Amino acid sequence: MVVVRRRNVKxxxxxxxxxxxxxxxxxxxxxxxxxxxxxxxxxxxxxxxxQKLFKYPRRPCSCRTCISELGHSLWFDxxxxxxxxxxxxxQNALIPEDSYRWWLKLQGEKAPRSLNATxxxxxxxxxxDGDPLQARGSFGCRRCAVVGNSGNLRQARYGRDIDRxxxxxxxxxxxxxxxxxxxxxxxxxxxxxxxxYKELAANVSMILIPFKTLDLRWVVTALTTGTINFTYVxxxxxxxxxxxxxxxxxxxxxxxxxxxxxxxxxxxxxxGLLSLMFALHVCDEVNVYGFGxxxxxxxxxxxxxxxxxxxxxxxx
Ligand SMILES: CC(=O)N[C@H]1[C@H]([C@H](O)[C@H](O)CO)O[C@](OP(=O)(O)OC[C@H]2O[C@@H](n3ccc(N)nc3=O)[C@H](O)[C@@H]2O)(C(=O)O)C[C@@H]1O
Ligand SMILES: CC(=O)N[C@@H]1[C@@H](O[C@@H]2O[C@H](CO)[C@H](O)[C@H](O)[C@H]2O)[C@@H](O)[C@@H](CO)O[C@H]1O
Numbered sequence: 510m511v512v513v514r515r516r517n518v519k520x521x522x523x524x525x526x527x528x529x530x531x532x533x534x535x536x537x538x539x540x541x542x543x544x545x546x547x548x549x550x551x552x553x554x555x556x557x558x559x560q561k562l563f564k565y566p567r568r569p570c571s572c573r574t575c576i577s578e579l580g581h582s583l584w585f586d587x588x589x590x591x592x593x594x595x596x597x598x599x600q601n602a603l604i605p606e607d608s609y610r611w612w613l614k615l616q617g618e619k620a621p622r623s624l625n626a627t628x629x630x631x632x633x634x635x636x637x638d639g640d641p642l643q644a645r646g647s648f649g650c651r652r653c654a655v656v657g658n659s660g661n662l663r664q665a666r667y668g669r670d671i672d673r674x675x676x677x678x679x680x681x682x683x684x685x686x687x688x689x690x691x692x693x694x695x696x697x698x699x700x701x702x703x704x705x706y707k708e709l710a711a712n713v714s715m716i717l718i719p720f721k722t723l724d725l726r727w728v729v730t731a732l733t734t735g736t737i738n739f740t741y742v743x744x745x746x747x748x749x750x751x752x753x754x755x756x757x758x759x760x761x762x763x764x765x766x767x768x769x770x771x772x773x774x775x776x777x778x779x780x781g782l783l784s785l786m787f788a789l790h791v792c793d794e795v796n797v798y799g800f801g802x803x804x805x806x807x808x809x810x811x812x813x814x815x816x817x818x819x820x821x822x823x824x825x
Pocket of ligand 2: 615616702704720741779780
């Protein structure tokens with residue numbers, strides 16, 4: 510009788526362990542990872558999984574590590590606020606007074622038009638319902654590449670690597686044609702402001718970064734009357750992008766980056782930093798390409814020749 514009971518206990522323990530280990534594997538390993546049978550490594554992995562399970566009973570994503578699962582860096586955790594909303598939508602378009610005052614000073618706009626009236630007009634023209642990229646409904650692993658415009662991308666041969674991401678985010682005048690092997694050919698989202706606008710392929714989402722009220726009005730006129738053709742430099746009167754493909758960066762989110770991440774340094778965040786922080790809040794895994802100087806310390810774009818290197822060449 511005692512023997513039968515012991516066997517039952519053993520069977521039960523074995524079944525319990527099997528189910529637990531299988532559910533860990535199913536829950537936490539969406540991507541194929543290299544298996545190592547080093548017992549110490551297995552114990553560390555197992556304890557990490559147990560810790561995560563207690564911390565996040567339902568994981569936010571199925572990547573090996575998800576950005577929103579904090580606990581890797583205190584520095585990062587102290588700055589990251591997952592409740593901040595990167596998009597300005599018709600639902601969250603009421604900008605708090607302090608954020609509005611801060612934003613209004615960015616480019617010292619004289620006599621700005623009423624923001625509420627401008628936003629009402631804007632969301633009368635574009636849908637303003639945010640981006641499906643943000644819908645966290647399906648349990649998956651959203652891998653994003655943020656591609657900056659640095660000349661260090663020349664001969665980098667990152668093209669294939671970049672294109673393997675689910676989302677590829679580019680900015681300003683960044684071209685891909687002719688640079689595919691270094692920067693890839695896929696673009697899902699492109700960040701622009703009126704002064705940096707370039708025509709986009711029909712399947713690309715344009716994310717307008719508004720630095721002033723006029724930038725929001727420009728979107729409206731660029732899709733309708735074509736009346737605005739100058740801000741502080743000439744800007745395109747008309748744009749071909751479909752209104753359903755236009756998304757708007759949230760000024761409140763810009764202020765959050767300036768305060769939490771830039772710690773008030775500089776005037777306001779660069780487009781590169783705005784794009785990176787955006788990705789960190791909507792993606793599960795983020796890889797960054799094309800930021801910083803090249804190996805000689807030059808800060809040119811990858812599509813330009815460096816004039817300081819070769820005075821005979823002007824920037825294209
Ligand atoms: C003259 C000027 O105003 N240049 C600015 C240009 C310009 O307005 C646009 O190219 C449109 O013509 O825009 C900027 O940026 P720019 O378009 O040059 O580059 C986008 C982002 O890529 C990163 N970068 C770029 C070049 C480089 N050598 N290293 C890098 O790390 C940066 O993160 C950068 O933000 C901008 O919007 O931030 C910043 C640049 O200072
Ligand atoms: C070279 C420069 O400082 N130009 C400024 C211009 O800055 C640029 O603004 C862009 C957004 O509109 C973007 O942030 C870019 O990175 C900046 O270089 C504006 O501040 C403009 C405002 O009138 O004044 C130009 O001299």
